[in-house]
Amino acid sequence: MTATVKAATADALPQVRTDRLPLLILPVVMLLALPAIFDVPAWLTLTLAGLAMGMMIFLMASGLTLVFGLMDVLNFGHGAFISVGAFVGASVMLPLAAWMQADSFALNMAVLLPGILAAMLVSGALGYGFERIVIAPVYGQHLKQILITMGGLIVAEQAIHVVWGPDQIPLPRPTSLRGAFIIGDVAIEKYRLLAVAVGLLVFLAMMLVLNRTKLGLLIRAGVENREMVESLGYRIKRLFVGVFVAGSALAGLGGVMWALYQETVTASMGMQVMVLVFIVIIIGGLGSVGGCFIGALLVGLTANYVGFLAPKLALGSNILLMVLILLWRPQGLYPVARR
Amino acid sequence: MSEPILSLRGLNTHIAQYHILHGVEFDVPRGQLTMLLGRNGAGKTTTLRSIMGLWRASAGEILFEGRNIAGLSTPEIARLGIAYVPESMAIFADLTVKENLVLAARNGPLDGARLDWLFGLFPAMKRFWTLPAGVLSGGQKQMLAVSRAIVEPRKLLLVDEPSKGLAPSIIANMITAFRELKQGDTTILLVEQNFNFARQLGDSVAVMDDGRIVHRGSMAALASDAGLQQKLLGLSLDAHQ
Numbered sequence: 001m002t003a004t005v006k007a008a009t010a011d012a013l014p015q016v017r018t019d020r021l022p023l024l025i026l027p028v029v030m031l032l033a034l035p036a037i038f039d040v041p042a043w044l045t046l047t048l049a050g051l052a053m054g055m056m057i058f059l060m061a062s063g064l065t066l067v068f069g070l071m072d073v074l075n076f077g078h079g080a081f082i083s084v085g086a087f088v089g090a091s092v093m094l095p096l097a098a099w100m101q102a103d104s105f106a107l108n109m110a111v112l113l114p115g116i117l118a119a120m121l122v123s124g125a126l127g128y129g130f131e132r133i134v135i136a137p138v139y140g141q142h143l144k145q146i147l148i149t150m151g152g153l154i155v156a157e158q159a160i161h162v163v164w165g166p167d168q169i170p171l172p173r174p175t176s177l178r179g180a181f182i183i184g185d186v187a188i189e190k191y192r193l194l195a196v197a198v199g200l201l202v203f204l205a206m207m208l209v210l211n212r213t214k215l216g217l218l219i220r221a222g223v224e225n226r227e228m229v230e231s232l233g234y235r236i237k238r239l240f241v242g243v244f245v246a247g248s249a250l251a252g253l254g255g256v257m258w259a260l261y262q263e264t265v266t267a268s269m270g271m272q273v274m275v276l277v278f279i280v281i282i283i284g285g286l287g288s289v290g291g292c293f294i295g296a297l298l299v300g301l302t303a304n305y306v307g308f309l310a311p312k313l314a315l316g317s318n319i320l321l322m323v324l325i326l327l328w329r330p331q332g333l334y335p336v337a338r339r
Numbered sequence: 340m341s342e343p344i345l346s347l348r349g350l351n352t353h354i355a356q357y358h359i360l361h362g363v364e365f366d367v368p369r370g371q372l373t374m375l376l377g378r379n380g381a382g383k384t385t386t387l388r389s390i391m392g393l394w395r396a397s398a399g400e401i402l403f404e405g406r407n408i409a410g411l412s413t414p415e416i417a418r419l420g421i422a423y424v425p426e427s428m429a430i431f432a433d434l435t436v437k438e439n440l441v442l443a444a445r446n447g448p449l450d451g452a453r454l455d456w457l458f459g460l461f462p463a464m465k466r467f468w469t470l471p472a473g474v475l476s477g478g479q480k481q482m483l484a485v486s487r488a489i490v491e492p493r494k495l496l497l498v499d500e501p502s503k504g505l506a507p508s509i510i511a512n513m514i515t516a517f518r519e520l521k522q523g524d525t526t527i528l529l530v531e532q533n534f535n536f537a538r539q540l541g542d543s544v545a546v547m548d549d550g551r552i553v554h555r556g557s558m559a560a561l562a563s564d565a566g567l568q569q570k571l572l573g574l575s576l577d578a579h580q
Contacts, residue, residue, distance in 0.1 A: 217442050221431045228429040231391055232487075233417035233445050336433065 022333035033305045041185035046304045052192035054300025055199020060254030061277040061292050063247015069223035069287020071240050077149035079270030080156030085119035085252025086259035087164050090171050092118045100174045108174035119256045120249040127248020160267040168266040171259050203293050223287040223336050279318050283325045285332030344369040344526050349399035352389045359385045365545040365552050372527040374537045377547035383530040387497045391423045392416045420494035428484040432473030439472050443487040457486050460516045478509030496527045502536045538562040546571045
């Protein structure tokens with residue numbers, strides 16, 4: 001989160017005001033939706049669905065926002081890590097379908113966790129290769145970055161067709177994550193609760209690393225001014241490779257979560273979700289993890305509320321949200337102090 | 340004159356198609372404060388950035404303790420013991436004063452005694468320790484930028500226009516701080532346009548014009564020769580005295 005700068009005189013202690021206004025948007029949107037929906041159980045269900053969707057988008061977007069903030073790299077190929085993560089996860093889980101469908105939480109997790117781990121490992125490794133081969137030659141050249149990463153995404157999509165075939169693959173959720181908890185008239189889907197928990201866990205871990213470790217300090221400083229970080233003696237390119245790999249692994253995690261959410265895996269799922277991912281990182285402020293988190297939740301909530309209230313507007317609702325946010329804050333909710 | 344810690348030999352630097360430095364040659368004696376003076380656009384900042392490897396020298400040698408560092412990367416150069424304070428200060432605004440200094444302390448945790456010494460030089464750093472650097476005034480940011488460069492002992496300090504845009508009282512603080520640094524073991528190469536500031540601090544001086552060194556000598560000699568000052572720095576003097 002950024003702090004509002006107020007001019008300091010030579011002697012007076014400067015006032016630091018934490019900018020909490022963007023944090024208020026979430027409750028405001030939720031409260032505005034309540035009278036519009038006019039049905040508390042439906043509102044609660046939609047709110048949880050929106051938060052779960054937002055958390056999954058956050059998983060996929062958080063790495064990309066740091067990558068952009070650190071190295072000014074516009075990586076349109078990020079969607080490839082999402083798709084590959086989903087396919088790798090499915091490849092681990094589907095052969096053990098019997099365990100997935102068993103009425104045992106332990107057996108379900110014994111499949112799900114290795115699936116997620118494999119997805120993160122392969123997406124991270126793919127990210128490393130992608131950075132070395134595709135990104136490294138075009139540092140500082142935005143137009144070339146757009147062209148080559150888009151090309152990389154298309155190649156990855158076709159490679160998925162070659163490896164896993166052209167058809168979409170059904171990926172049913174583990175038995176213990178199907179269904180919902182019914183509390184009164186409110187249905188709380190188990191899988192959405194898991195998505196919220198995983199998203200929160202990743203967000204808290206990222207904030208902990210960014211704010212409490214020297215590695216986090218380096219990343220935050222690098223987002224602001226990478227040249228100065230190098231002048232202090234740190235090899236920012238190594239740091240960037242590390243962040244790129246971590247971001248790719250998180251995209252892989254997001255891919256598995258998204259695939260289980262939709263209960264299907266397709267080669268184009270990464271490309272499709274990239275529109276939402278870019279909206280989220282633009283709304284949040286490029287390079288800001290906190291902004292990305294709020295932006296993702298906003299996008300998730302808006303998509304669900306508008307989808308319920310005015311389905312025909314659902315497609316454009318997130319673009320409209322982005323336009324409104326940018327009219328209010330042209331650099332996003334939490335712009336990072338930039339060079 | 341003591342042996343040079345840094346020597347530039349025939350340094351040429353291009354930025355895109357522009358040829359900025361044309362065979363720059365001068366020495367920075369160990370333990371002294373060398374002023375690099377010149378008009379706007381003379382090539383002073385480019386010289387510092389070339390030494391730091393932020394702009395790649397296209398020809399010539401940059402000898403640091405006898406070793407040519409012209410081909411090294413910026414982090415490698417910094418790790419040899421060269422610290423850089425850019426004209427823009429480049430403090431990390433979203434990080435606190437403490438975090439800025441923690442980051443600059445490459446070799447481990449902050450040293451308490453060194454920190455006390457820093458707080459003695461720049462008391463504002465202690466006062467604003469936990470505040471985001473972005474809320475500091477211009478002078479305080481400059482103090483932080485210098486503090487960051489010297490939070491651990493460095494062999495050579497490159498400072499680009501530390502007095503630019505600062506109030507006279509803050510400039511006086513800066514002069515005191517650099518004097519104290521000079522008495523320690525730090526060699527300083529300081530780019531400056533404010534001749535009053537320069538003559539109070541400099542031991543030796545190099546003057547640049549149009550990407551070339553046009554004068555080298557002692558600061559005392561330049562300070563006592565009004566004609567030479569007018570010839571070398573006329574426009575700068577008018578503008579900045």
